[in-house]
Amino acid sequence: MKIHWLRLLGLGLALWMGAGAAQALTPADALALVAGETDDRITTLNRLATAADERASVLIQAMADESVRVVGERVLIVQGDGALDAVTGERVAAVPEEAEDVMINNRLRSAMETALAGMQLVGADAARQREAASSLQRNAFDEPDASQLPLIDKALAADIDPQARQTLELARAAVLLASEDEAQRLQAAQKLGEARQAIVRPLLLQRLETEESAPVQGALKASLAALDRSLAISSALGQAFTGVSLGSILLLAALGLAITYGLMGVINMAHGELIMIGAYATWLVQSFFREALPQWFDWYLLVAMPLAFIASALVGAAMERTVIRFLYGRPLETLLATWGISLVLMQGVRSLFGAQNVGVENPSWMSGGVTLMGNLSLPWNRIIIIGFAVAVLVGVTLLIGKTRLGLFVRGVTQNRPIASCMGVNTARIDTYAFALGSGIAGLAGCALSQIGNVGPDLGQNYIVDSFMVVVLGGVGQIAGTVYAALGLGILNKFLEGWAGAVLAKIAVLVFIIVFIQKRPQGIFAMKGRSAEA
Amino acid sequence: MTNMSTPPVPASVTLPQAGPLLTRAGWSAFIVALLVVCAVAPLLNLFVPADSAFHLSDYMVGLLGKIMCYAICALAMDLIWGYTGILSLGHGLFFALGGYVMGMYLMRQIGTDGNYKSELPDFMVFLDWKELPWHWALSDSFIATLLLIVLVPGLVAFVFGYFAFRSRIKGVYFSIITQALTFAALLLFFRNETGLGGNNGFTDFKRILGLPIATQNMRMTLFVLTGFTLLGFFLWARWLVGSKFGRVLQAVRDAESRVMFCGYNPLPYKLTIWTISAVMCGVAGALYVPQVGIINPGEMSTAASIEIAVWTAVGGRATLVGPILGAFIVNGAKSWLTVSFPEYWLYFLGALFIAVTLWMPQGVVGLVKKIRGAKA
Amino acid sequence: MTPDLMEEGAQRFEKLQTASVLGRTESGGRAAAYGRLHTPGEVDTTHGRILYLEDVHVSFDGFKAINGLSLDIAPGELRCVIGPNGAGKTTMMDIITGKTRPDKGQVFFGSTIDLLRHREAEIAAMGIGRKFQKPTVFEQLSVYENLELALATDKRVRHSMVFRPTGEEKDRLGEVLTTIHLADSAARQAGNLSHGQKQWLEIGMLLMQDPKLLLLDEPVAGMTDEETERTAQLFLTLKGKHSLMVVEHDMGFIRTISEKVTVLCDGAVLAEGTLDEVQADERVIEVYLGR
């Protein structure tokens, strides 16, 4: 029989792929899964999932990965250039032109995830298990239903990762909260006190409304109180974190300016464009890695960082050599010239790379986040940027404060002719200093590319903030810049929490105005006579 | 006394004379400018046929009128920056405030001709406002509007300046807080709740003093009015900087603490010129709005304020004529280049700024002086 | 110093005396010893002091720059103040002119005006003029305009807008220009003057200000001996009509002008007396003059 032969072949292939299959996927099933009304597809999905067929599981996984195409009646799983027939497992050399994408909406996607989770809970590696467990848990928290119990219990009975177990136990408790059995409800209510997720709250509240048994009520209340406590703490922590994170961004954006403007006195309106150049450099490196070294893609940032620094530093050095060096001692004129430079740089980038944004991807180790206390998730990119800002800060402080180069930079920027009389090659020091400040702007651009858009206007968004930070901190005071950046970041986020983003921003600006009234020279005002010199 | 004592005042000590308001050549140029504005331009626009080479098109009238408003801003900036050494990055705010006051009046003049046939301005209608908010109270009256055009920017500048100067905020610190102020105002005006049209601001004006606004005659009238104002402000500014008041301002710019030890309190001086400068900008804004037909918070953007400083610097600081020229050169160039080289004009403009700073540190006026000096 | 200027100064001094003291002490047809009207802003020197400092302390980040300084100056006196570098002389002037606030102590102008309650400009307007150790003039203005700004007149905005120097004031400007040897340079930009010329210009500005009390911080630093001499003469003519406090390290100069010398050291008075007395003081020799 033809079918039989095909099945055998399929089985063989499945075995060859390293897994045994109990029941085969029919072409009709495959087709029903990838096309038709969403309701029907979900029914098919659930049926296939419980049947635990290896080939079906491969197909579902492929669908979740968006690598399934349909050609007529045939369902293909795209693999590299070629494809596999989903039903037969047959290799197809090239995906035909007319292949159509499979339409997947969010509903289907959730269903697939749960199905996969159920299929993968047992036997997979720990990470996969945890993921699957959370998926089941989310389902249970969303809409607890007794039908979820068998799957959970089955998994709990098996030998699984302890963390996944805890997750599943909470899921189980969520389902059991509606149980007929008071003891079970009590246990569930107590258990849920361990959950640190806001999503549990409505569950508990709803139960409390209908609960009649006093002990269960007590347990519910206790769990609620524990939950609220933990939520309050995590939300306060979260707010502090966002504040620090914003502060670190401001700091990075402003540090370069603290050198070019704070120390050298160049009102560098092109500072933002130097940031932008750093970001574009990052993008170029990323694109190169994607093309040429895809296997190393995750580490492109390590190359991008120094290159962003160098790119911006070179542009900065060129600016210094050709324009700025003729303007020392005339700070207001530097404003005009650098404004001109910024226009040119921006338009230059538009001509070269187009006016639209370019995409910079986070490497995988910078995507996602860590979850703390069940409810507080801190994105990796933010955490890493905070660390990066600290590192750059320490580097700059040491360089400026402790090295001979730093001493010369400070000396030259204060009194160029006399420094020259002391034997300092002022022209070179100026170039170094400006290139350093610009390079740091480039580093900022590299970091900013990880959280925001990279486009020709990128710099414009940061220039005002950068100046505010440097000035608020006290011109020429790197320590002041740090305080100002953190202070503004935290204040802004704090206000945003209860006044909304727009009013918060206005309030912060008003705060700056008022603050300067009290401290007309910024946070770290230079005191005494030296301030006048 | 010893033999070294100075002889009695020799008759030969000639004290420098106080300069006249304008030199003879200056007056001639001034009168020519006046004639151009209120006779030549209207003639060329209204009476020379459209196909003649000498016809001044409506577009040109609008453009020149707009640039004259900018020139007033540059003049105002020169007073505060060029002469007093205080760089304001907030003049866009005063300009916009004047503009908004005028805009409110113009909005009210639309009457019930709007989309919704309501007494209220359209944007209020579709945002469910039932009555005019308090700050629109005086927008019906032209007289009140004229007063407010001066008062609103003046008062904002006065209060802000009073506190800032009293706290002795100087240099960049001052520049930055003016920028913060303007930025805050920008965000405030963007908000629809503020009741000033949000991002869209005010447009689609129909009448001024009951007369239709989009006619050639009205445009010419506004143009002449702007020209008059510009020239009037110029004379006033000349007078101000020529007086001892002006010299005190320059002294403040050079060594403020020394000014105090001479017995001057710099606060009222700075405050006076600051307020005057703000008012000038406000008036410019008020003249600008009916000519360009829109006012929105864009005028308060950081870049807009910096541009005012740029015109001033291009023309030549502390020269009064320079900033006016600067406004014409930069904006003229911008208008021309955005059409002729839409994709490259920013390179030209950027290069212009760089060139001016490198080779004409005193701006265009400085260059002219140098050339003249070299010839003489 | 020109005789005319001296003459004029003397006349003014007399006028002031008649106006401010005699005219107002009449009470019920008798000259009363007290109960005079006090005009605000007018210095009251009836107690024989125009400047009075008591137990003033200032410290900068813990460093005591002025440490219990007490000192007074009589009207018309020319007081010389000497002392090692860093003794606190300039700081003292900073305190008197309102530039630095003391941590503790009293500073009175006359017997009624508490200087610590006033700002720089007010203090200057009351009649305390100062020449800085580092000459400071308005660099962008001409020499003439520098002097004109210093001219003693109403210094409020409204007045400045309509101000035109009267004939009398012009004469005075001319005189001072001559006195400071800058008559030829009246139209020059002050920033282009040499160091010594700036010193002179600043003295000239002080003369224009016509203050009651002049504080001069190293006025002859960087001047040639001849000009030092000339400055000395100038100060001597000012003495009597004005009160002067001169800080200098040039002992020759001090010798020419001094009547009473105060020696500051470590922020307090170390010795006071005639120059000879002071010069003989072992401690002064030790810390200041050297052997």
Add this chain to the structure above:
Amino acid sequence: MSLLEVKDVNQYYGGSHILRNVSLQAELGQVTVVLGRNGVGKTTLLKSLMGLVPIKSGSVTLDGVAITQATPYERARLGVGFVPQGREIFGRLTVEENLQMGLATRKGGTPIPAELFELFPVLKQMLGRRGGDLSGGQQQQLAIARALAAGPKLLILDEPTEGIQPNIIKDIGRVIRMLADRGNMAIVLVEQYYDFAEALADRYVVMERGEVIASGPGSEMQAKGVRQLVAI
């Protein structure tokens, strides 16, 4: 040949002729004093020597090397030390850092010569203070110390006694003498304080309106009536 040879230097500020054919020499082991009234161009001359202002014509030679076109820092590296008029210390650097700036021509890590602190003990006390906070006289001492730090061949001082207390002036005089007497340094001193100048001068030069109007050995100053020359 002299360590420093200045020949026919002309210099202008804008239109005005400030130095007119100024020539002068400075020998190792000698103090050359430049005298003149205010505004005659002494400072301008020293700035020309240092390369801070460009000269229009003439030549400057140091130890046989033409340095007319050299930048200030090149001159400093060739061994010229400069104490500018008005002190010009780095206000926002500490005293210690100011002295380290003086060592810029030396290798990194060169210690500040202890000798300086013997000459100016007050600097030792104030090592950590900002230069700008020092009193005028202290700053002047710092400026001299800074110029000496790198051990120059040619030391140029512009009114170093200005604002300094008498006993330290004496010390400075002694120091200058001592440095000259070591024989490996030429010193050019602009000074208004006549007695001080006369006491130190091995050679003198008097300037008037940008020109050298008299010069000769220091011992003849009295006889030639230099004091009067400067006074008129």
Add this chain to the structure above:
Amino acid sequence: ADTIKVGVLHSLSGTMAISETVLKDVALMAIDEINAKGGVLGKKLEPVVVDPASNWPLFAEKAKQLIDQDKVAAVFGCWTSVSRKSVLPVFEEKNSLLFYPVQYEGEELSKNVFYTGAAPNQQAIPAVEYLMSKDGGSAKRWVLLGTDYVYPRTTNKILRAFLKAKGVKEEDIMEEYTPFGHSDYQTIIANIKKFAAAGKKTAVVSTINGDSNVPFYKELGNAGLSAKDVPVVAFSVGEEELRGVDTKPLVGHLAAWNYFMSVKNPTNAEFTKKWAAYAKAKGIAGHKDKPLTNDPMEATYIGINMWAQAVEKAKSTDTDKVIAAMAGQTFKAPGGFTSTMDKENHHLHKPVFIGEVKADGQFNVVWKTPGPVVADPWSDYIAENKGKKNMPMVK
């Protein structure tokens, strides 16, 4: 003259250049194409490109210049509503024509403007309806998130009224605005999370403007808020905007448009191919390597072609004649439907697509209207509009 001049009024510099530059290029491509087919009325079209530099008064000035000096027959341009409002009086006074290619908030209808982008009922409302449907996830709670200006405010006002009409309670709607250029969405996303955690299925309707979208989506991705938990539907995020984002974490979030690059039909295949070739030939930065098309590009393309057809029909470029000829014009649009210009309201009848973001930055159409939807510029969900006709006022 032997050519007909047409104006192209899009910002090539300043903040809006990001979006508008490409519309200029599409306009030029369409004009080239028409010229290749022999032009209009036997004459070639001559484009006049100007740069209003994202400056609204400059838009008005340039419009005046195009009409007055260059005597263009029609102008294709503007992106933001404020720029359109700024030039509107000019077009009305000079009785000239503007083709506006971007979705907008409605509440306007000028005789001199043809709106080829979507009115709120052609984009926002269908999107919300979809999210309410079972396939869309049966959302019950709504976050209306936007940039603080007129388009989001008005759209949200309409949506609020619509949601209320659908029985959504006040406390189930959260409205949030951010300033222009806002780039730090941490707090807002935390708030959304909190709001969503309160139980019922939550969806976000985003009217965030241009520049802020990238930081918003990046934050969304990193905060682990996936489309399965809280789907976000956006009205100003298209292929071009997603160019700047790593779309992998965003898979499943939605956008509503009248056109997606990924729609499959021969017209679109041809359109995208043409664009790719054009971009390559002209070396259009960005597009020459990765050509993308999007909704406003399609709208621009439709606009120019319809205008050309109308001129042919009117046999004149006279404004009033062209306006008359525009009514009922049809054009086979890349969107896959034949777009019709409404006989009265100057808007197109357009199909509405809901697309989900795919990992490659394209959209996967998950829902579409059965046919083109007629525009309702005076939305019924705004009380004042009751009884108002969708017809330009005759002045």
